[in-house]
Amino acid sequence: MGVSKLSPAISYISFIALYFSFYTVASTSSNSLQDDFINCLHQNTNVDFPLEKTFFTPQSNASLFIEVLKSTAQNQRYLTKSMPKPEFIFKPVHESHVQASIICSKKLGIHHHVRSGGHDYEGLSYVSHIETPFIIIDLSKLRQINVDIEDNSVWVQAGATVGELYYRISEKSKIHGCPAGIYPSLGIGGHITGGAYGSLMRKYGLAADNVLDAKIVDANGKLLDRTAMGEDMFWAIRGGAGGSFGIILSWKINLVPVPQTLTVFTVTKTLDQDAGFKILSKWQQVADKLVEELFLRVFFTIAGNNENKTVAMSYIGQFLGDKGNLMEVMNKGFPELGLSMKDCIEMNWIESIMYSSGFSTTTPPPPEVLLQAKSPIGEVYFKAKSDFAKEPIPILGLKGMIKKFLEENAALMIWTPYGGMMDKNP
Known part of the structure; x- marks a missing residue:
């Protein structure tokens, strides 16, 4: 199959x-x-x-x-x-x-x-x-x-x-x-x-x-x-x-x-908080090798104004299990992120879909909102591309990437790990 x-x-x-x-x-x-x-x-x-x-x-x-x-x-x-x-x-x-x-x-x-x-x-x-x-x-x-x-x-x-x-x-x-x-x-x-x-x-x-x-x-x-x-x-x-x-x-x-019960979380780090790209570099090394129940992406967005413009890196995760088991996985495989129990939110599968789609968790809408088919991007003018990497990007490459990213007024970059079943299927 x-x-x-x-x-x-x-x-x-x-x-x-x-x-x-x-x-x-x-x-x-x-x-x-x-x-x-x-x-x-x-x-x-x-x-x-x-x-x-x-x-x-x-x-x-x-x-x-x-x-x-x-x-x-x-x-x-x-x-x-x-x-x-x-x-x-x-x-x-x-x-x-x-x-x-x-x-x-x-x-x-x-x-x-x-x-x-x-x-x-x-x-x-x-x-x-x-x-x-x-x-x-x-x-x-x-x-x-x-x-x-x-x-x-x-x-x-x-x-x-x-x-x-x-x-x-x-x-x-x-x-x-x-x-x-x-x-x-x-x-x-x-x-x-x-x-x-x-x-x-x-x-x-x-x-x-x-x-x-x-x-x-x-x-x-x-x-x-x-x-x-x-x-x-x-x-x-x-x-x-x-x-x-x-x-x-x-x-x-x-x-x-x-x-x-599924567990979701979002942990955001700015460039200052990830000095030397230690967290991002470790993510590249382990994201596709962590347990297959964990799906952990990184969203890059521009934060701040022109005077203190920076890049925010949001680590957004979904785990097929409770937060106790998730913490064991993260403490063993990716402690650099600093995930804590208070970052973790337990919910069912359909609620996790809404979370991943960007809906609010403080005042979440009813699941029927999924029937409205609204785009998370909205009505904008944009260009999108995708690429693949089999080896981690070195520090020099990350610095060049961030420099180019900061030249944009508005930009979004998403890193998605494969591994698990994606490596098993021919």
Whole structure:
């Protein structure tokens, strides 16, 4: 059940982009293009699709069209007026609509993109990078989730978010979890096509490692499950990136056991408090080697003003167990951090999801907030990249990195350790 991937100790500034697109050329006008597409859809599906709820065009209602276009866009740099906009947006309400969309796009020669609605930082699911008209197939109405505790599995449609998935699991059980992403605004469809790592990956691997089945529409509009697509294609879609093999409609994911009590903590150190990078250097040496129940990342942010600007390094941890056992692990493997009992907060799994997502612990909102799919980044203009390292960065390299980091007005860097199950899967 392994996924082909790099096996570094640490991932630096990691993210997953969600997208799917076919590159064909459209040659008709906007109105006739839409009319031809709608007529073709009617010919290839028996399931009705109310136009006012499924089709959005700048001609019919410009403000609503822009609202729908922006609804799941993370990076505002791809929503500027100069960026190409789709001829129309279609939101399928049934799986057969997606099949028909593929058939009709090929028949009419339409360039189209498909988005599941998550962290597409590069705008590949809703912006065309070639000069030709295009449309968007938006899967946000396909978000059904069926949790089967007896089978230890869940079927989740591509338009659902990770937050919705976690919440629906927690409704059924307090001792079952899913090893997918950390942020609730991730769209599950494209998330898993990129592998999908999260806070349980050192214990249970990637979400892609825990996929049991999938439904996908291929380039001919055929609906395939694991048996029909074959094991080679099933292997490829779990980490081979979106836009390569077809449109994911739903995933069947294995549920994993989580304890009733988890422990979380955040310990922040400034540059002055980590003189000589002793703590950060030790983290690089041990983070991927500590017990697989512990997931310990480092967030780098800029703190202070221009006169006393510095870098804050927040060590954010999640441990599958109580704080007593956590303290034993940290005192033995990473005493340099200085973790204390008062830093540790015990909670259940769904509460730990909210903690990792950045929600307040002093006045925590109800778990239903996970259904809102709000991005932790917010509506900003940004550029994100990721890289990997198999060896610790030496002190000289850390100094250069921090110097460059301080040149930015606003920046975020995240270091994520692998190890555990991530080293065991081929």
